[in-house]
Amino acid sequence: MKEYIGIKEIWQVDNKTLGITWTDDKECKYDVAMLRKKCPCAACIDEMTGKPLLDPNTVPSDVKPTTIDSVGRYGMAIKFSDGHSTGIYSYDLMRRLIENT
């Protein structure tokens, strides 16, 4: 069975960076524009094929979150300054995103 990981602490580091300390004490910094480009919602990634539908060049470089809210106990919903708000960033995805950076 998959290990369950939660968030111990979440905070705004600076204008462009989100900080998260996970329950395994791993501390991560996320570039918020990268998060917008990696949005997992059905409008940004094709549900059936998994192919990206969002052209990263269309994302404004100064994009930043307006609010971040927990979703259940496994993810977070981020509202962005460009009006996009449909992506649910599961903790699993968030962990995969750091491994890619």
Add this chain to the structure above:
Amino acid sequence: MGIIARLTGKDKTQSSKKILELTPELIKEALTGIIDPDLHENIVSLGFVRDIVIKDSNVSLSINLTTPACPVKEHFKKQAEEALAKIPGIGDIQITMTAVSPTAPKYENGEVSSLGRVKNILAVASGKGGVGKSTTSIHLAKALALSGAKVGLMDADVYGPSIPHATGVGTPTEMNGKLLIPPSKDGIKMVSISMFASADGAQILRGPMAGNVVKQFLTQVDWGELDYLIIDYPPGTGDIQLTISQTAPITAGVIVTTPQEMALIDVRKAISMFNTMKVPVLGIIENMSYFICDGCDKKHYLFNHGGGHKIANEFGLPFLGEIPLEPIIGNESEKQRTVFEKNSSSAISKAIQDISDNAVRALSVLQNKKISGLESFHLTWK
């Protein structure tokens, strides 16, 4: 002391231990090497070790787990016996395995007295109909009961009740004050609307009436002391589901799906419903995963392959396991039995027991704040 060291061939520290008096501290220290595989902490600091009694050189103690259905129960016992046996000069060791689940919070309006001694309420939901929620609920209840837990099963499918037919449970005949005493089958207490109406007559109820029925199941039934109350949800995300979440403090949801894409669309809705109600989801069970015919051992994936894994990955939820499509499930259910009565060591029984174990483990992780982390948060970007 030098003599003892020479006689036993052990070094000085070892021999000095020999004259150490047996104390509860010493016993506890010996047990700190036993780590809970899910909570990643030793059983002493988790507070599991209790009632240490030392009489001369004999030691008895109990290990108090969070659930009687703990899948690593026997493993802990064996480890503890081995660890204690290493203490020089120790006599008889007696270890009792006990369990107390954390008590479920009572609801604010105090309406849920009938659930007052129910420790965990698990909602089995799918979104889509026909994926085998009731069969899965019944088997999950049975697997938990077989692991030693006290289990109740509530059929919330008001329009298509199937639990009494599939289990052969009787009808309620007694009251305890204002509360109805639920009938039970093989120790599992059950309630369903079909106990109160003829099985063939359709339940033609307006939404509010249907809501009232499930509300009564949660407030006017004497569930007594239960480790797990399993609620078999009706398909969809409507009135009844909302009423249940608002009436009872649901500990967690379990999602049942079949592998095909059509089911997954509805599953996303069911997960989203639990999110909205702030009910954590324990994980995904995939039913009818594959079929093994009687001619060969090949797994035939009749309804596509890997849908349950896909949805688990998409939402970052644990995948609890897959149940194969086997005629035995349907046949046994017609005989009002589960696959466990037929053969408790068959592949399908084992698959279901594994799912039950995984659910119990996911639940214990969820209930440990240190691991599950923040329950909810809101961050406004400045």
